[in-house]
Amino acid sequence: MKIATYNVNGINSRLPVLLKWLQNAEPDIVCLQELKAPQEKFPIDEINKAGYEAIWHGQKQWNGIAILSKGFEMTEVQRSLPGNEDDNQSRYLEVIIDQIVICCLYLPNGNPYPGPKFDYKMEWIKHFKKRTKQLIDMDLPAILIGDFNIIPTEKDVYKPERWKDDALFQPEVRKAYSQLLKNGWTDAIRTLFPEETIYTFWDYLYKAYDRNAGIRLDHILLSPYLRSQLMRGGVDKEVRGWPKSSDHAPVWVELDRK
Template identity: 75%
Template structure:
């Protein structure tokens, strides 16, 4: 089963790019972030015509998350992160697909640091960790997937010295990410490519993509139950070079199918 994440940076404006990538990459499950569309403007007709079912949580102008699946049933669990009923930002949607819990996230950016946006980011992370701890305790096959807005290490950023006071690279958020790993979650892409420079985001400015001056923000974390099933993975970097594309590239992994297991 091929599972991917893609921050589309505006699903309606980038819809031709998304549909082209879906046709070429053929993922079974896709988590999308930054839809930038209200609930009623999600392009469900076009997504269905591409062969995918979808659940989504939109938000006018900002945020927005969705999960797509091809030939697989989607059972929605929840479409907001528990713990703060006053938080109306669309950043979390959770479903069960093929007996796997899929947690699609668009973690807050947090800039500028310091400030209220960074405080919100830390508060959101605390709530998120509570949910991830529940999944670990229940020993469920689960995946944390999406735009984490966290650069985990210096190896994940071009010229890390320039990011010291950025909310994506602050000590507090890096620690939170590594706390997840200590609890048993596996950073699938870094595990597959332990020594390589791998980025998933390149700014539109200063020819960042052409210079490969990127950062790694989009992650796929596996619960201990799924770690033995990891087969392969990567970043579809070339999609970032397409016309009118997102500033993120799709990230994907492949898991062993049940018939593959011995």
């Protein structure tokens, strides 16, 4: 089973690129972030035509997440972070597919640091950690997947010193990420490629992609039960070079579900 995440930066502007990538990559499950479209403007007809069912949670101008599935039945569990239901930003969607709890997230960016947006990020992380703790405690097969807006380590950024004041690279944010790993979650991509330079985001500005001036923000974390099923994974980096692409690239893993 191939599971992917892709921050599309506008589902409707990105539709041709998304459909082309779906056809090439043939993922079974896809978690999307930054739809930037209200609920009623999600292009469900074209997604269906490509062979995917979808559950999505849109929002007028920003945020918005979706989960696509080809051939696997989906059951919606949550459309906001439990304990954070009064959050008016669409950033969390949880479904069960093939007995796996799939948590699609678009964690707040938090810039500028410091400030109220960063405080909101830390508050969101607090609720998120509570949820991930529950999933671990219940020994469920689960995946945390999406745009974490966290650069985990200095390996995951082209010039660490330039990101010292950025909300994506603050020690308390990176600590929250490393605690997830300590609690039993496995960073699938880093596990498969322990030493490689791997980025998932390149800014639109300053020809960042041409210079490979990227950062790693999009992650796939596996619960202990699923770790042994991890077969392959990667970043579809070339997609970032296509015309009219998102500033993120798709990230994927293949699990051996037997």
